[in-house]
Amino acid sequence: DAKTTQPPSMDCAEGRAANLPCNHSTISGNEYVYWYRQIHSQGPQYIIHGLKNNETNEMASLIITEDRKSSTLILPHATLRDTAVYYCIVRVRGGGSNYKLTFGKGTLLTVNP
């Protein structure tokens, strides 16, 4: 799986959009970008994933650059409960032994009142 690079920490004001970047310059054509988050002491929670098109769900939006070498997770209206470590993961989508989520250190997003 391709490696990812994320800033170790970011701050965001409550109610504003939080934009979390991720670099994955070695991503290959069949690899997807996944985002998970981990609120303090809890198990990780799936947020969103995408291949090359921008994606949106009830939690967030995912913007992937045209060359697919980087992406941005957007939380449109951050709340205090969004304070968490956010993990960007690149992996081949599908089953079998290829299904291994490899977590880096992620980005600690702190939403301030």
Place this chain on the structure above:
Amino acid sequence: NAGVTQTPKFQVLKTGQSMTLQCAQDMNHEYMSWYRQDPGMGLRLIHYSVGAGITDQGEVPNGYNVSRSTTEDFPLRLLSAAPSQTSVYFCASSILGTPNTEAFFGQGTRLTVV
């Protein structure tokens, strides 16, 4: 649905003791896995299973055993606990294949080995 349930939530062991961390899921997921998380680090994969009777090693398997006799359960065994195994352990499950490969995680077991 309960999702992924881990027991116990907290455990203290003495060096050399053995124990089993339990993980159960009620979503009929084929894939299950165990991770450990140490302070300031991301999650590291210990073992995983793609179905009943099939297990394989992750990146940090030493000191841990697993078995998968049913789809629902994936216990993690520590045969002789060591202080280096002090960590938070997470179990995860998911279906295999497209279209949905979202992983669901349990709430973790915090293990201290003294």
